[in-house]
Amino acid sequence: MSISSLPAEGTAHASAPPVTVHEERQRQSRLSLAMVSPSVAVLLIWMAVPLAMTIYFSLIRYNLLYPGDNDFVGLENYYFFLTDEGFTAGMTNTLLLVCSVLLISVVVGVLIAVLVDTSFWGRGIVRVLLISPFFIMPTVSALVWKNLLLHPVSGVFAAVWRFFGAEPIDWFATYPMEAIILIVSWQWVPFAVLLLMTAMQSLDQEQKDAARLDGAGPVAIFWHITLPHLARPIAVVVMIETIFLLSIFAEIFTTTGGGPGYETTNLAYLIYSQALLQFDVGLASAGGLVAVLLANIAAFILIRMIGKNLTDKG
Amino acid sequence: MLTLKQGRQLQTVLLGTLAWLVALTIFFPIFWMILTSFKTEIDAFATPPQLFFTPTLENYLHIDARSDYFHFAWNSVVVSFGSTLLGMLLAVPAAYSMAFFETKRTKSTLLWMLSTKMLPPVGVLVPIYLIFKDFGLLDTKFGLVLIYTLINLPIMVWMVYTYFKEIPKDILEAARLDGATALQEIYRVLLPISKGGLASTVLLSLILSWNEAFWSLNLTASSAAPLTALVASYSSPEGLFWAKLSAVSTLACAPILIFGWLSQKQLVRGLSFGAVK
Numbered sequence: 001m002s003i004s005s006l007p008a009e010g011t012a013h014a015s016a017p018p019v020t021v022h023e024e025r026q027r028q029s030r031l032s033l034a035m036v037s038p039s040v041a042v043l044l045i046w047m048a049v050p051l052a053m054t055i056y057f058s059l060i061r062y063n064l065l066y067p068g069d070n071d072f073v074g075l076e077n078y079y080f081f082l083t084d085e086g087f088t089a090g091m092t093n094t095l096l097l098v099c100s101v102l103l104i105s106v107v108v109g110v111l112i113a114v115l116v117d118t119s120f121w122g123r124g125i126v127r128v129l130l131i132s133p134f135f136i137m138p139t140v141s142a143l144v145w146k147n148l149l150l151h152p153v154s155g156v157f158a159a160v161w162r163f164f165g166a167e168p169i170d171w172f173a174t175y176p177m178e179a180i181i182l183i184v185s186w187q188w189v190p191f192a193v194l195l196l197m198t199a200m201q202s203l204d205q206e207q208k209d210a211a212r213l214d215g216a217g218p219v220a221i222f223w224h225i226t227l228p229h230l231a232r233p234i235a236v237v238v239m240i241e242t243i244f245l246l247s248i249f250a251e252i253f254t255t256t257g258g259g260p261g262y263e264t265t266n267l268a269y270l271i272y273s274q275a276l277l278q279f280d281v282g283l284a285s286a287g288g289l290v291a292v293l294l295a296n297i298a299a300f301i302l303i304r305m306i307g308k309n310l311t312d313k314g
Numbered sequence: 315m316l317t318l319k320q321g322r323q324l325q326t327v328l329l330g331t332l333a334w335l336v337a338l339t340i341f342f343p344i345f346w347m348i349l350t351s352f353k354t355e356i357d358a359f360a361t362p363p364q365l366f367f368t369p370t371l372e373n374y375l376h377i378d379a380r381s382d383y384f385h386f387a388w389n390s391v392v393v394s395f396g397s398t399l400l401g402m403l404l405a406v407p408a409a410y411s412m413a414f415f416e417t418k419r420t421k422s423t424l425l426w427m428l429s430t431k432m433l434p435p436v437g438v439l440v441p442i443y444l445i446f447k448d449f450g451l452l453d454t455k456f457g458l459v460l461i462y463t464l465i466n467l468p469i470m471v472w473m474v475y476t477y478f479k480e481i482p483k484d485i486l487e488a489a490r491l492d493g494a495t496a497l498q499e500i501y502r503v504l505l506p507i508s509k510g511g512l513a514s515t516v517l518l519s520l521i522l523s524w525n526e527a528f529w530s531l532n533l534t535a536s537s538a539a540p541l542t543a544l545v546a547s548y549s550s551p552e553g554l555f556w557a558k559l560s561a562v563s564t565l566a567c568a569p570i571l572i573f574g575w576l577s578q579k580q581l582v583r584g585l586s587f588g589a590v591k
Contacts, residue, residue, distance in 0.1 A: 133340060133344065272439075275436070285437075291437045
């Protein structure tokens with residue numbers, strides 16, 4: 001702290017013109033506004049312009065295969081999108097994917113963070129290995145899992161199954177959604193581990209020792225001391241992962257292409273397939289707006305649940 | 315009978331072994347990818363999968379012959395660092411202002427920023443594509459830098475905000491009484507104190523930009539295409555050439571993976587999003 005230079009205060013003030021508290025406060029609020037504005041402005045443009053265009057596209061007929069035929073069609077696109085059989089599937093799959101991966105990454109993340117918090121040989125290397133998947137591109141991890149690990153003939157899983165005398169499973173045909181959840185969890189568990197590991201380091205050891213002296217077992221300590229301590233970081237994990245999981249795309253695109261049928265089509269992929277595979281920009285725009293609306297509902301719920309709690313810091 | 319001390323030791327060994335097993339299992343896919351990249355195509359497809367084989371460099375040579383790896387790698391570097399720099403230039407003042415001159419609207423602004431991240435990118439792909447086409451930004455590094463800055467900005471503002479929040483206001487007030495301007499306050503006082511937090515913000519932004527694969531695939535073709543596009547170009551037409559695919563994937567992930575390993579301590583320390591008191 002630079003307390004040492006405080007005596008200079010008197011001289012600095014004497015030479016400056018007298019400023020009233022009110023003026024000073026106004027100056028500060030103008031300055032702070034000027035500093036936030038660029039970020040707010042670019043994000044506002046980033047949201048508003050494409051959104052306005054999307055709203056416009058969603059109200060007209062706009063198929064790239066039929067150029068020039070851009071009549072106003074009102075809410076027809078919305079009607080087609082919402083009654084499409086892919087829509088219910090997309091909704092269900094999005095929810096299923098987000099919730100399963102969240103559950104897995106929080107539970108497994110907490111267990112691993114607690115496990116790694118004990119001291120043992122090579123802890124540094126173990127940490128590096130554990131968080132590595134987070135650095136891998138989604139496309140790469142999807143390709144590696146699809147071709148090298150889950151492949152029904154020459155994949156590693158197939159070899160393990162055969163080793164135990166079982167018939168290898170064609171994962172993407174039999175359990176497509178489970179396979180996607182596995183891949184996405186593999187990518188996001190390390191993120192939870194990363195955050196929770198940090199949080200474990202600030203856990204009060206004395207409190208644990210005191211509890212142990214009072215005869216508390218490891219389970220009781222975990223339940224009454226460790227878990228409450230991790231509540232905030234878990235909230236952060238849920239918040240950030242939800243943001244990314246809502247728009248999972250590359251993993252589905254590279255592995256199943258949304259199939260078989262609509263079994264692994266989430267909303268993001270559904271809109272993509274309408275816009276770029278069926279060239280129906282109008283329909284895709286309507287879908288995009290529905291997704292934006294749903295994302296905002298999700299955001300609202302999440303922010304209500306944990307967001308306020310996160311910014312309320314004394 | 316075990317003594318208490320022996321029991322402790324046994325517990326440590328068991329927990330350590332378990333931790334190692336978990337870590338190796340989680341790391342296995344990456345290990346297997348790197349291993350496969352040194353196999354011949356025949357070995358890569360062999361049933362059962364082979365752990366021992368004669369390593370070869372032919373896949374890497376093939377990639378070198380077919381595509382200019384450094385062109386893609388350079389694009390990735392420029393785009394990641396460019397968007398991170400631009401993002402920090404926008405995020406630091408915003409976070410400073412929010413953390414130290416809080417108003418009634420600060421919290422809702424912050425949450426609104428985060429909510430922009432919940433937009434599914436695919437929902438605005440067509441408009442963005444058209445805008446990019448009109449402004450000549452398609453397949454340019456600058457265009458990608460813009461997009462990545464925008465998609466990472468909310469998280470960066472939030473992270474920096476939480477670090478600034480932890481700094482006692484007295485320190486800033488002392489500097490202000492010394493006659494420091496806002497900029498001097500940021501550069502001389504704030505940045506040195508929150509170095510660690512800012513570093514992990516930078517790291518996270520670099521990782522996210524390096525790995526982003528939706529916009530880069532849809533908005534670039536060749537001249538600005540980053541490594542994600544290089545990987546994609548090996549996956550579709552040549553899906554059956556797994557050894558080459560593994561080699562190109564290893565090459566695409568190696569820089570950021572090594573970077574992540576080296577900065578792992580920093581990342582672990584700084585990545586708390588204000589969640590740890």
